Amino acid sequence: MKHSLAAAASDARSLAGSSDTYIFIEEIGRGRFGTIHRCYSPARDAFFACKVIDKSLLSDPTDRQCLTNEPTIMSFLPPHPHVIRVHESVDSPESLSLIIDLCLPISLHDMIVSEDRLPEPRVRRFMVQLLSAVAHCHAYGVVHRDIKLENLLLVRGGHRVREDGEGEDGDGYYSYDVSKVGEDFPAEEEFEDYGLKLGDFGSAEWLGEGGMAEGVVGTPHYVAPEVLRGHGYGEKVDVWSAGVVMYVMLAGFEPFRGESVEKVFEAVCRGNLRFPTSVFGGVSAEAKDLLRKMICRDASRRLTAEQALRHPWIANGGGAGQRVVN
Template identity: 50%
Template sequence: MCEALKSQYQLCEEIGRGRFGTIFRCFHPISTDTFAVKLIDKSLLADSTDRHCLENEPKYMSLLSPHPNILQIFDVFEDDDVLSMVIELCQPLTLLDRIVAANGTSIPEVEAAGLMKQLLEAVAHCHRLGVAHRDVKPDNVLFGGGGDLKLADFGSAEWFGDGRRMSGVVGTPYYVAPEVLMGREYGEKVDVWSCGVILYIMLSGTPPFYGDSAAEIFEAVIRGNLRFPSRIFRNVSPAAKDLLRKMICRDPSNRISAEQALRHPWFLSAGDTVNVT
């Protein structure tokens, strides 16, 4: 552990563990504030892609902070062996945990609207500053102490702010946009597609494109045949389905932006939704 980190923060119990490192709760004795610290073991970074992700995360988190819906970074310490990031302390459960807890059923439309509005606020902030997240998924959506949504994990983020196009297959099955899988250059709207998939899952309890393997899921994503089975979507409002069609649009030139999605009437009407037969 970095000596500079130990001189400023007191490490407490382990609260999480990932492929490259461990997360601890930590305490700042002078301010008496509590944080989380992510310790990344550099020896576990097997290739240049892993090292690139290591460099990306603190860089982009620092650029994007502070924002109420983006995980805030406070300090970075680095030595030859470990990179340490002091970040805000969040609740232990992610959006994925909330979806799993629903056990294949939908999240109420009013609640889904509140969550998606916060996620789109985070994504729109990233895009305004020229950053695409490129791996928006429920696992990377945390919740702060007050219950507010926090977009996290910027290891796959990329800069597009000077008009450059992005490339490379980055993302996660179920959530990755078709233009990424097709090997084309792409823009920031890949994040809007991912948000649309999350919204579809919240409203239905099932992903829009699925298969028995990653290859089958990718094939379904590329086909992009978006459906709303009446058995599952009978109680979902027409406005929600309209927004989904515009976010999960196979042609990125016709896909709405995060800013446009935030202006969709569904966010105004979701509190007054009625059952649709």
């Protein structure tokens, strides 16, 4: 891909203030508070994404807290193939720029919108990656608090992760085949080439050993009931949210719904998990058992991420050879 840099040179610009030089290639995303660009590091001979946050758009104190929270929390976490890594942050009075892993400009949410529901074996592959990322965060005392489809970004070559080198601190950084950035979804048989990375740690909190978090944080359809009760809660809120992600991948809709945010919260607190036969008729009993143990209203009985990884549905192949009935 080196030859493409020469063609883009007239539009490229370096990231001022960085300890490295990053050449901006193109804009690949835009959000409420800024833009995301694909950029290139000549020193590493690698491509990254640069999230540029415009501080003038952050009028809410909560948004400002999330701005500083992400790079701080990410500093606690060693590299993991399914967690987006912040390689560098560059702060200025006007903006904050985060150099992060380059992913496709699509999320797991986009895949569900495109496909409606995913076959059970593919759901298992994604859940192995997600639960591995969650277990990694929890092992270092970090609770994410906003796991949802939109925060699970896709990468090509997700099953062929390689560690491409070591930085000055001795930590390796992970790269994927990003040659397909911007292309449409591939044919069905190529879907297994996708991997996912957990991102957006703006709502995350470091709990340490045995610590508790407080505050209503997260997204209504994915938030765990103990978050809404106004008391302290632990890392298992992420397991609940990951279970909701699994449910949506299999069903195409959330397990707890309502006509308003208040109604959604009421449904979450009731925790009445249903498996409509018209949707789940072709889903294995093992998958539904794992969902019950992850989306469990009693947090003391809910599985940990490590326990979920050892569940028979994960360990024994997750409905391999089965197909979700349309």
